[in-house]
Amino acid sequence: LAREIDSSLREILAVGSKDESVVLPKEEVEEIKEIIDGELISKGLKPLETIKGTVLSICKALGLEKDKGLLIEWIVISAQFAKFAHRHGAAKQPRSLEVFKDVWDRYETILFRLVGSYYNFLDKLVDGLLNKETPSAEALGVLPNLVKIEAREYYFFTKLDKIGWLKPLDDAGFFNPAHNPKPLPHPEGGGFLLPSWSVLIYLEKMTVKAKGGEIDLILAILKKIIEHREDDKRTGNARTDYQIYKIICALPTQKISKEHIDFIGETLVPGFSNSLISADIGKNLIPKLIKDKNKEQFLRLIEVVTRFKINEGKSIDKIEPVVEEYWFAELEKNNGQDASNFGEVELTNILINRIKEIKKTDAHSFNNAFIPTIEYHEQNSFPDRYESVLVRFLRTSILQLKAKDTASLIKKMMTDEAGIVKRMAYFIINQRYSEIGELLWITKENPLDFVEGKHEIFELFKSKAKQFNPEQIAQIVKWIESIKFPHLKEKEGEFLARFKKEWYSSLLESKDKAIIENYNLNDKKSPHPIEHEGFLSWHETWAGEVSPLREIDLGKMSGKAISEYLKNFKEKEGFKSPSAGGLAETLKKVVENDPNKFSKEIFEYVDIPFIYRHALIDGFTKAWTDKKQFDWEN
DSSP: OHHHHHHHHHHHHHTTTTTSOOOSOHHHHHHHHHHHHHHHHHTTOOOOSOOOHHHHHHHHHTTOTTOHHHHHHHHHHHHTHHHHHOOSSTTSOOOOHHHHHHHHHHHHHHHHHHHHHHHHHHHHHHHHHHTOSSOOHHHHHHHHHHTOSHHHHHHHHHHOOOGGGHHHHHHTTTTOGGGSOOOEEOTTSSSEEOOOOTHHHHHHHHHHHOOTHHHHHHHHHHHHHHHOOBTTBOOOOHHHHHHHHHHHHHSOGGGOOHHHHHHHHHHOOTTSSOHHHHHHIIIIIHHHHHHTTOHHHHHHHHHHHTOEEEOTTOSSSOEEESSOHHHHHHHHHHHHHHHHHHHHHHHHHHHHHHHHHHHHHOTTTTOTTTOOOSSOOTTOOOTTSHHHHHHHHHHHHHHTSOHHHHHHHHHHHTTOSSHHHHHHHHHHHHHTHHHHGGGGTSOSSOGGGOGGGHHHHHHHHHHHTTTOOHHHHHHHHHHHHTOOOTTOOGGGHHHHHHHHHHHHHTTGGGOOHHHHHHHHHHHHHSOSOOSSTTOSOOOOOOOSOOOSSOHHHHHHSOHHHHHHHHHHOOOOOSTTOOOHHHHHHHHHHHHHHOHHHHHHTGGGGTTSOHHHHHHHHHHHHHHHHTTOOOOOOO
16 A cells, blocks of 8 residues: 555656756765665665656655755655565565554655645646646646646636647547536525636637637537537536637637527527626627628527517516517617628518517517607607617618618518508608608508507608698598598597597698698697697606696796685696695795795785695795895894
């Protein structure tokens, strides 16, 4: 056992120390040999033929070459192991334990000295290996044990920058996909730990500097890792997935292939940790593919990042994008314009097909409540929603198309079953009316029957009213007058008049006689003002209560008039109807801004309702706090 320990120790310590030159002069080596031989002979052992350079080199590598006593002791003790291992004949008695115990105790001291320096030696050995352009077979043999500690493994592969290690590491199995660490259950529960595969850090660095056959080797390594399955399943470590993704990004652009983009698609799983890849695609990979004109893989990547999953556990919002909504919005914001110019009609078709797929999957998607307008508008309260970003991306894409591509595309979109696609068509006609405006007049349908597209069609009529010729105006009048609501009763005719009045209002700028007459006719039937023309719905938020008077109006009134108004004001029921609370708040602010006016007329407010007296006092208090001057004597 002692011989095995010593032999193994020498073998391990020799790795990395073979290049160390023997620093002891020949005379000193001979002197040491003479001392050792004398002790060996006294113990009945044969003298040494020579002191091996390996022993001297190991001592130097450990920083112990000047400790001649240790060197002598090590050689003398280890030389005795052979005689204890053999009895020199079956008839002879085994050597006593007491005799060997003295040898072993002395060897333990040697081990302590050697191994105590071993851990420092490992660090030195690691740094020594990092300086080598290519590794020796011995170095590769001990490297797995050398980097078994995770921190040392990370240190080694983050520091290693020699391309000459690439093939030897691959041959030695360091890139074997079976080594890709699996996620580990968190010891405290509620999640997973994601171990790092540090050798991929080295592979990423080498991908940047590799050329020719080295790139081919890296592609082969990637292929092995990407295609690896255990029980038909990927390893699914999001951390190593991100490392592999970065290697793909580091490849020469024309070497990025379908398999690489498909791998990225596999990693984008909603509900799992793909944030790093989601965040980076728009920052690095898409710009890289555009810049280096790899259109095939660019379009494939767009198809990947626009994918979605169905969340069966929800009745609404059941569509879940594979790229987190925030990062998808950032991707479109930072790349939408360049991507549209590069992707052309192929990109447009990918986006249209994705939108139609979503609409078919979830009938509630792309509704007017969430996407009230195609254009930028304050009513679009959820601009970073997955569906909103897709619409915005599509809008940018179509607006960059050449006229010849736009006309045929929009003509097809005008008859699409997906309402959002038809809405986009009318929006584009409005934006590029001089090029494709004729499409509005060749439609066989009444556009006004397409209720979902009300806003886009209304804005088209309104912005182009001055450009329409008499025949086109007459056509629109026919469309408006042919609108029918069979379910309406006779007494509900006012609703129909209001509906027509709104449409005619979009064309008033045309100054056409028929338009103005029809508007006035329907205005008489439905005289109430139309709020938020051209919108199917409108939403807004506010805080506090509504006042029947503005501050400026209340401030212009005399004290007596204000008092009478306060005493006679009556609340009415209804949404956003003015209230006493709202009026009191306005009174308080007016008093606060002009306390002297109310101080002079203070007796006018003696018998106003309590809520307003309280507001009056609050206004004076705030004015006093703000150090405003007014007469307290009244």
